[in-house]
Amino acid sequence: MQKSVIIVAGGSGKRMGSEIPKQFIELNKRPVLMRTIDKFYAYDAQIEIVVVLPMNLIPIWDRACLEYNFKIKHKVAIGGESRYHSVKSGLFAVTPGSLTAIHDGVRPLVSVETISRCFKVAEEKGNAIPAIQPTESVRAITGTGNRVLQREDVQLIQTPQVFVWEQLENAYEQEFTTEFTDDASVIESYGFRIHLVEGNRENIKITTPTDMIFAKLYFESESSSSE
């Protein structure tokens, strides 16, 4: 079955306190977004790759690809108002019928094993969403204060979230609502059941400067251990 991945790289970098959008910040000499693409290419060199970028960043990405001599074949789609709209834009560039992953551009620490697990389960069950159990205690905020949740019952959701084409083409025809907090919630809202699979703990979404420090250190250590 044809496999595709939509890599959503819509962030503007505001939460990083950085002028450079975080998908362009270097991790051991290569931008975050290239590191992310590398992982899917390592999983399957034949995978169809669609990168979704805000319009104003597309020329910057094109130039970066030249500067870094980045040769992995990919299409570029224009990002939209929200995650939902960006994914929908990416879907137009995907070969119809593909088993399709949706992945955050700022998750370069995803493991090839996680990618492989998600595609495998999605092909069997219709979709696969990687998740990990928190190592922390968890509390829920309530109207009057807060209460403890059973940690075993809580899952932190990662990407890539992989879906068969039938689920995507139907669910992304729905009218947008702010309840679409991630890709799985769009699919779930249409009525499909969500299947969770094991993610990998280091597969963080680079959101804060601390996350970026961790990711930098991780890639530096990976490169020094392979020398």
Add this chain to the structure above:
Amino acid sequence: MQKSVIIVAGGSGKRMGSEIPKQFIELNKRPVLMRTIDKFYAYDAQIEIVVVLPMNLIPIWDRACLEYNFKIKHKVAIGGESRYHSVKSGLFAVTPGSLTAIHDGVRPLVSVETISRCFKVAEEKGNAIPAIQPTESVRAITGTGNRVLQREDVQLIQTPQVFVWEQLENAYEQEFTTEFTDDASVIESYGFRIHLVEGNRENIKITTPTDMIFAKLYFESESSSSE
């Protein structure tokens, strides 16, 4: 007001796949547990420090203190069957009436600001529990599958959890139940209301080998940036 901290270091290292209990693994040339104690000493050199260790590790800790020339004054208490029992053992070594923090021995990345914030709020409100909002989407496991939770309503709980003496002396008289998943849950079970304060994102509980890699890299980078 007298301030105290009970540092619970009861882990046996099984989840790390390591022969060395994780509180003794070196982070940039000093064991995890010393790094953790350093943070409370940096917050307040007058703080009373009680370290709770399993009986069989106490001679190893004593020898490590000599080997590393570790001079920060502290008492040692013997750990129990569960977290609850270890904390209770630590409480016997604390000066009665203290504003008392309970902290995980394997959280050396707590910031002095977080410690300070917790003591300050606990003095005003009776207790303070540091927490952060997850950066991930969150799902709850249900009887029939899973469902999305509103991320804004979920908090990941850290330590130090700080309490006024009255709350500790009453709550730790309760009979033990397996519902005591952390220190706050013991206090809450007695009927006190829990106050959440902002933690710091890098304040991870070192649980897996990946966490240890992050913590090592963090301390190495901290030391190289201060040279």
